[in-house]
Amino acid sequence: MTILSDLVDGALADMARRQEQVSLDDLKERARRQPSARDAVAALRAAGPVAVISEIKRASPSKGHLADIASPAQLASAYEAGGAACISVLTEERQFHGSLADLDEVRAATSLPILRKDFIVHPYQVHEARAHGADLVLLIVAALEQTVLTSLVERVHSLGMTALVEAHSRLEALRALDAGARVVGVNARDLTTFTVDRANFAQIVDVIPEGVVAVAESGVRSAQDVLAYAQDGADAVLIGEALVRDGNPRDAVAQMVAAGAHPTLASSRKVRVRSARDHHHSR
Numbered sequence: 154m155t156i157l158s159d160l161v162d163g164a165l166a167d168m169a170r171r172q173e174q175v176s177l178d179d180l181k182e183r184a185r186r187q188p189s190a191r192d193a194v195a196a197l198r199a200a201g202p203v204a205v206i207s208e209i210k211r212a213s214p215s216k217g218h219l220a221d222i223a224s225p226a227q228l229a230s231a232y233e234a235g236g237a238a239c240i241s242v243l244t245e246e247r248q249f250h251g252s253l254a255d256l257d258e259v260r261a262a263t264s265l266p267i268l269r270k271d272f273i274v275h276p277y278q279v280h281e282a283r284a285h286g287a288d289l290v291l292l293i294v295a296a297l298e299q300t301v302l303t304s305l306v307e308r309v310h311s312l313g314m315t316a317l318v319e320a321h322s323r324l325e326a327l328r329a330l331d332a333g334a335r336v337v338g339v340n341a342r343d344l345t346t347f348t349v350d351r352a353n354f355a356q357i358v359d360v361i362p363e364g365v366v367a368v369a370e371s372g373v374r375s376a377q378d379v380l381a382y383a384q385d386g387a388d389a390v391l392i393g394e395a396l397v398r399d400g401n402p403r404d405a406v407a408q409m410v411a412a413g414a415h416p417t418l419a420s421s422r423k424v425r426v427r428s429a430r431d432h433h434h435s436r
């Protein structure tokens with residue numbers, strides 16, 4: 154039993170409980186009443202050079218309690234005011250202490266694209282994300298067989314949302330691309346040991362073509378870390394702990410955004426090589 158499989162099992166058990174209350178048909182009906190999903194790729198590109206995805210995260214398996222977040226809506230508004238391009242909402246209940254109610258609250262508070270961050274391995278969870286107003290859905294390569302990954306990416310895209318497909322290695326990044334990902338995240342956190350190694354991004358990013366948005370996830374503690382990820386070719390960074398622990402989340406986001414727009418980046422930023430995959434993904 155690994156940390157990831159434990160998290161997936163818990164998410165599936167919680168989903169089974171919700172399925173008893175809300176049928177898939179009910180979810181689809183609720184999704185139909187939502188405004189169309191926002192274009193997260195456009196939002197991430199427009200916010201460049203480096204977009205900031207700001208996360209609402211109360212707790213984590215690696216750190217335990219992080220922050221009392223009484224109002225996810227207020228925190229989302231502070232993130233938006235600070236210049237975030239997207240908001241990430243952890244909806245996993247057991248270890249991260251999030252919920253779909255958090256997603257509903259944040260949806261009502263912001264017009265930014267919202268990522269549903271959870272351990273998503275079943276189509277029901279994808280429809281649930283849309284029904285609660287999500288625009289992006291996290292899919293973790295390590296948790297999914299390739300055929301299942303591909304079909305979930307297709308389902309996410311067919312509902313007008315964007316899949317953020319998360320990789321921890323070059324092989325997983327290639328699997329994400331083969332599954333049709335338009336946004337690939339490289340997570341610095343090893344899900345077997347919880348070790349955070351930001352250098353992981355630089356070792357993987359060159360397999361992600363320019364036409365695909367590359368997101369550096371985890372381990373950003375300062376504006377300097379944003380700058381370093383940007384220099385390595387990140388199009389976006391996903392930041393949780395550093396923002397929820399900061400007493401002034403609006404200014405904290407603004408500092409990260411400013412770092413991503415630093416003038417020195419124009420000359421020092423690595424441009425990812427264009428490959429045949431670029432052609433495929435820009436069609």
Ligand SMILES: O=C(O)c1ccccc1NCC(=O)[C@H](O)[C@H](O)COP(=O)(O)O
Pocket residue numbers: 156208210213214215216340342344347370371372373391392393394395
């Ligand atoms: O954060 C954890 O401890 C964790 C453990 C196991 C699976 C996922 C986990 N985190 C999810 C994330 O990917 C992060 O919340 C996200 O990248 C932000 O990271 P950070 O800025 O380091 O809080």
